[in-house]
Amino acid sequence: MMNNGFVLLKTLLLSTSLWNIFRHSKDKKKRRRVVGNAIGSFVVYVMLVGLCIAMGIGFGRLGLIQAVPTMCALVISLMAFVFTLFKTNGYLFGFKEYDMLMSLPLESRTVAGCKFLYMYVRSLPWYLSLSLAMLISYGVHARPGAAVYPLWLVLSLLLPVIPMLGAAFVGFLIARVSAGHRKNNVLQTVLMMVFVIFCFSLRFIIEGVFRDDRIPEVLQKAFQLGDSAGRYYLPVSWFTAAVTKLSLSDMLLLAGVSILLFGVVFAIVGRSYRRINSALKSHAAARSFRMSAQRQRGAVSAIAYKEFKRMTGSTQYMVNCGVGHILAVLVGLIALVIGPDKIIHTVMQEAPINAAMLRPAIPFIAYFLVGMLATTACSPSLEGKNYWILQSLPIEKRTVFQGKMLFNLALSVPFMTLSILFMCIASKAAALDTALYVLLGLALCGFSTAWGCVCGIRHMRLDWENDIEVIKQGAAVTIYMLPNMVVAIGLMVVSVILGMRVDARLTTLGFTLIALLLAALCYRWVMKLASKR
Amino acid sequence: MSEKQILEIRHYSKAYSEDKKAVDDVSLSVMSGDIYGFIGHNGAGKSTTIRAVVGVLDFTDGEIFIDGHSVRKEPMACKRVTAYIPDNPDLYENLTGIQYLNFVADIFGISAAQREQSIKKYADLFEITGDLGDLISAYSHGMKQKLAIISALIHDPRLLVLDEPFVGLDPKATFTLKEIMRDMCSRGTAIFFSTHVLDVAEKLCNKVAIIKHGRIIASGTMEELTEGHSLEETFLEADNDE
Numbered sequence: 001m002m003n004n005g006f007v008l009l010k011t012l013l014l015s016t017s018l019w020n021i022f023r024h025s026k027d028k029k030k031r032r033r034v035v036g037n038a039i040g041s042f043v044v045y046v047m048l049v050g051l052c053i054a055m056g057i058g059f060g061r062l063g064l065i066q067a068v069p070t071m072c073a074l075v076i077s078l079m080a081f082v083f084t085l086f087k088t089n090g091y092l093f094g095f096k097e098y099d100m101l102m103s104l105p106l107e108s109r110t111v112a113g114c115k116f117l118y119m120y121v122r123s124l125p126w127y128l129s130l131s132l133a134m135l136i137s138y139g140v141h142a143r144p145g146a147a148v149y150p151l152w153l154v155l156s157l158l159l160p161v162i163p164m165l166g167a168a169f170v171g172f173l174i175a176r177v178s179a180g181h182r183k184n185n186v187l188q189t190v191l192m193m194v195f196v197i198f199c200f201s202l203r204f205i206i207e208g209v210f211r212d213d214r215i216p217e218v219l220q221k222a223f224q225l226g227d228s229a230g231r232y233y234l235p236v237s238w239f240t241a242a243v244t245k246l247s248l249s250d251m252l253l254l255a256g257v258s259i260l261l262f263g264v265v266f267a268i269v270g271r272s273y274r275r276i277n278s279a280l281k282s283h284a285a286a287r288s289f290r291m292s293a294q295r296q297r298g299a300v301s302a303i304a305y306k307e308f309k310r311m312t313g314s315t316q317y318m319v320n321c322g323v324g325h326i327l328a329v330l331v332g333l334i335a336l337v338i339g340p341d342k343i344i345h346t347v348m349q350e351a352p353i354n355a356a357m358l359r360p361a362i363p364f365i366a367y368f369l370v371g372m373l374a375t376t377a378c379s380p381s382l383e384g385k386n387y388w389i390l391q392s393l394p395i396e397k398r399t400v401f402q403g404k405m406l407f408n409l410a411l412s413v414p415f416m417t418l419s420i421l422f423m424c425i426a427s428k429a430a431a432l433d434t435a436l437y438v439l440l441g442l443a444l445c446g447f448s449t450a451w452g453c454v455c456g457i458r459h460m461r462l463d464w465e466n467d468i469e470v471i472k473q474g475a476a477v478t479i480y481m482l483p484n485m486v487v488a489i490g491l492m493v494v495s496v497i498l499g500m501r502v503d504a505r506l507t508t509l510g511f512t513l514i515a516l517l518l519a520a521l522c523y524r525w526v527m528k529l530a531s532k533r
Numbered sequence: 534m535s536e537k538q539i540l541e542i543r544h545y546s547k548a549y550s551e552d553k554k555a556v557d558d559v560s561l562s563v564m565s566g567d568i569y570g571f572i573g574h575n576g577a578g579k580s581t582t583i584r585a586v587v588g589v590l591d592f593t594d595g596e597i598f599i600d601g602h603s604v605r606k607e608p609m610a611c612k613r614v615t616a617y618i619p620d621n622p623d624l625y626e627n628l629t630g631i632q633y634l635n636f637v638a639d640i641f642g643i644s645a646a647q648r649e650q651s652i653k654k655y656a657d658l659f660e661i662t663g664d665l666g667d668l669i670s671a672y673s674h675g676m677k678q679k680l681a682i683i684s685a686l687i688h689d690p691r692l693l694v695l696d697e698p699f700v701g702l703d704p705k706a707t708f709t710l711k712e713i714m715r716d717m718c719s720r721g722t723a724i725f726f727s728t729h730v731l732d733v734a735e736k737l738c739n740k741v742a743i744i745k746h747g748r749i750i751a752s753g754t755m756e757e758l759t760e761g762h763s764l765e766e767t768f769l770e771a772d773n774d775e
Contacts, residue, residue: 011632103617106612
C-alpha cells in the first residue's frame with residue numbers, strides 16, 4: 001500500500017493541476033483558459049527571475065556579493081512567512097472537502113500535514129525562482145566551487161519550511177482561540193488582522209533600525225546586517241554557512257530542524273484539528289427569529305448587501321481585502337498622533353523632503369493601501385458554484401456588477417476619505433487642498449473599483465476548490481494588484497516632483513480628471529463585458 | 534448468519550453552546566444485516582449524528598462504537614470499516630472520476646485487481662463507466678452522487694452510513710442503490726441512513742428511529758413502531774405527541 005500521506009498530497013496537487021484539466025477537459029474555452037494561465041504564470045516567473053538577477057548583479061557591482069546568500073535566505077524566509085500567513089486559514093481549516101477527507105481512514109495530522117505540504121509545493125517554484133536568480137548572480141561574481149550550486153538549490157527547498165511552519169502555527173493558534181467562541185469567524189478575522197498589522201509594523205521598526213545609517217552605508221554594511229539578522233533567525237545563518245563554508249553541521253541543522261519542527265507542529269495541530277474544524281464548520285441554529293418589519297432594497301443595493309455578507313462570512317476574504325483599508329486609516333492616525341515629520345525622518349532619514357513637499361502624494365499613499373485589492377477583482381470568481389443564483393435572477397448582468405462595484409465603493413470611500421483627512425490634518429494642508437485630495441482619492445476609488453471589476457470579469461474562475469485560490473492567487477487579482485501597486489508608487493514620486501515645479505492644485509486637479517476618465521472608461525468596459533456574460 | 538453489533542451510539546450529545554444542544558442523549562444500535570432508517574424534520578439532528586458517527590464531527594458527551602472500536606479513541610480502526618456518503622458530496626472537481634476512485638482505493642489499500650473489479654461492477658450498475666474519464670466538474674449532481682456511492686462501496690465496508698442518499702438520483706439509480714443496500718445487508722453489512730422519503734424507509738428498513746429537536750422520540754423494529762399503520766402515519770403521530 002502506498003503511504004496514505006503521499007497519496008493524499010499527490011491527489012491534492014493533481015486536483016488543482018492545470019495539466020490535468022487541460023488533458024481531460026472537453027471544454028475548449030476551459031482549455032484555452034488553462035493555456036492562458038500557464039503562459040501568464042510563466043511570464044511573471046521569468047520577470048521575477050530577471051528582477052532577482054538584476055538585484056544580484058547590483059550587489060555584485062557594489063562589491064557586496066558575499067551578502068547575497070544571506071539576502072537570499074532572508075527574502076525567501078520573509079516572503080514564505082507573510083504569504084503563508086494570508087493563506088493558512090483557508091488551506092488548513094474549514095475547507096470544503098473536509099467531510100469527505102475526514103471520513104476516510106486518514107489521521108488528522110496526516111490531513112493537516114498534507115494540506116501544509118500542498119501549500120509548500122505550490123509556492124515552491126516562486127521561492128526557487130528567487131533562489132535560482134540569486135545563485136546565478138552569485139555564481140557570476142563570486143565564482144564559488146562546483147559543490148555550492150547543487151547545495152544551494154537543495155537547501156533552498158528547505159528554506160521556506162520553517163517560516164511557513166511558523167505562519168501555519170500562528171494560523172492554528174488563532175483558529176483554536178476563535179473556535180471556542182460563538183462568533184468565531186469575526187474573532188478569527190480580527191485576530192488575524194491584528195497579527196498582520198503587527199507584522200507590518202515590525203517590518204517598519206526593523207527598517208527604521210536598518211536606516212539608522214544612511215543608505216549607501218547601509219548597503220556597505222549589508223553583510224554585517226545580514227549577520228545580525230542571522231543571529232536572531234538562525235536558519236539564515238545556517239543556510240549562509242552551508243553554502244559559503246560548506247559547513248556540514250549547518251546543512252544538517254537546517255534539514256534536521258525543518259523536519260523536526262514539521263513533525264512537532266503537526267503533532268500539535270493534529271490533536272485539536274477535528275475539534276477546531278467542527279467548531280468552524282458547524283453553527284448552532286438559534287431558532288429564535290420573530291417576523292418583524294422587513295426592508296425593501298433595490299436590486300443593486302441588494303447585490304451590494306449580499307457582497308457585504310459574503311465578505312464578513314469569510315476570514316480569508318476579510319483579511320486579504322480589508323488589511324489595506326485598515327492600514328490606510330492607521331497610517332493616517334499615526335501621522336496625526338506623532339506628526340508627519342517624524343515619519344518622514346524615520347523612513348527617509350537625511351533625504352531633503354518635508355511634509356509640505358509630500359502633501360501632493362497623500363491621495364496616492366492612501367490609494368496604495370486602500371486600492372491594494374479591490375473586492376471587485378475577486379468577487380465575480382467568488383460566486384463559484386453559486387453563480388447560478390445570480391444567473392437565474394430576472395436582472396441584467398450589468399446590475400449584478402453594479403452591485404459588486406457599489407459594495408467596493410461603500411467599503412473604500414470611507415476608509416480613503418478618513419485616511420486622507422487624517423494625513424491632511426497632520427500635514428497642516430489648507431482646506432482647499434484637503435478638498436482636492438479627497439476628491440482625487442474618491443476618483444481613485446472609482447477607478448480601482450471599475451478596473452478591479454474589469455479584471456474580475458475577464459478572468460472569472462468559478463471552479464475553484466478553496467476560495468483562497470481566487471482571493472490570493474487568482475489571475476484576476478494578480479493582474480489587478482501588481483501593476484496597480486507599481487503605478488501607485490510611481491504616482492507618489494511623480495506627484496511630489498510635479499508638486500515642486502507646477503502648481504500643486506492644478507496637478508491634483510489634473511490627476512483627478514485623469515482618474516475620473518479612466519474610471520469612466522473602465523466602467524464602460526465593465527458594462528460591455530457584462531453584456532457578454 | 535449470527536447478528537453482531539456493528540454500530541452502537543451511547544448517550545451521544547452534541548452542544549454548540551452551553552445552553553443549546555443540537556443532539557441530546559441519543560442511543561441506538563445497528564446490528565450486522567440491519568438497514569436502519571433515521572428519520573426526522575429538517576434540522577432535527579440527523580446529519581449532526583451521522584457526521585459524528587463517521588468521525589468528522591467532534592462531540593460533547595457519550596460514546597460511539599463501530600465494530601467494537603471507539604470513534605473517539607480509535608478513529609482509524611472505525612474509519613477502515615466504514616463508508617460514508619454525504620448528502621451533498623464535495624468531490625475534487627478537477628480530477629476525473631477514475632482518478633478520484635483510485636484515490637479512495639489507494640487510501641483503503643485496495644489491490645489493483647480488486648479495485649478494477651469493484652469499480653467496473655458498480656460503474657456498470659450506475660451506468661457511468663463511460664464518464665469515468667471526464668473531469669468531475671463536468672458531471673451533473675446525480676452523477677457526482679453516483680461517483681460518491683461507488684467510492685463508498687469499493688472497499689466493501691462493514692458499516693455503510695448514508696445521509697439522504699436518494700436525493701438527486703434518477704429512478705433507475707434509486708432502484709439500483711436500494712438493490713445494492715439489500716444485497717449488502719444480506720451479506721452482513723450494517724446500513725444506517727437518514728431520509729425524508731418515508732415510503733422508501735418503510736419498504737427498505739427493518740429498524741427505524743425518529744428524531745425531533747435532537748432527541749429520539751421513537752425507535753425500534755418497523756413492526757414494533759408502526760403496529761400495522763403506515764410509517765407516515767406513525768411519524769406524524771409521534772411528531773404530534775411530542
